[in-house]
Amino acid sequence: MQSNTCRKTSIFSGTTFILLAVLENLAGRNEVAIQLLNQVINLQPNFSEAYSNLAKLMEKEGRLEEAIAHCQKAISLQPDDSSNYSNLENILKNEERLEELN
Incomplete structure (x- = not known):
């Protein structure tokens, strides 16, 4: 019987699980x-x-503080990826909290 959880193996692909x-x-x-x-x-x-x-899903679920935290983590890991900043900007804009970008 197979488990529904990911196992750390050589075939694990984060991208596959994201899809x-x-x-x-x-x-x-x-x-x-x-x-x-x-x-x-x-x-x-x-x-x-x-x-x-995960940030996008958290926003969709109304879990905005978690969404913001996940965006910030993505930015800290990939500061050159502009899509991470765009995601954070969109969440803050939807919540009328753009001043937090500064």
Whole structure:
């Protein structure tokens, strides 16, 4: 019997699990998507794309402080990736908190 959790193996691909999380999100299973992204982060804690995607899901779920924290983590891991800044800007703009960007 196989477990539904990621295992740390040579075939583990964070990108694959991010794609699965996107599919779960599109199917309306946001909690499953969040679990998948958290598993990626547990196995690859420096994978900024997982934090970025998790931030988007957290915003969608109304968990704004968590979304902001995940955006900030993605930025700290990949400061040259402008999409991380855009994600944070969009969350803060939606919450009318743009002054926090400075």
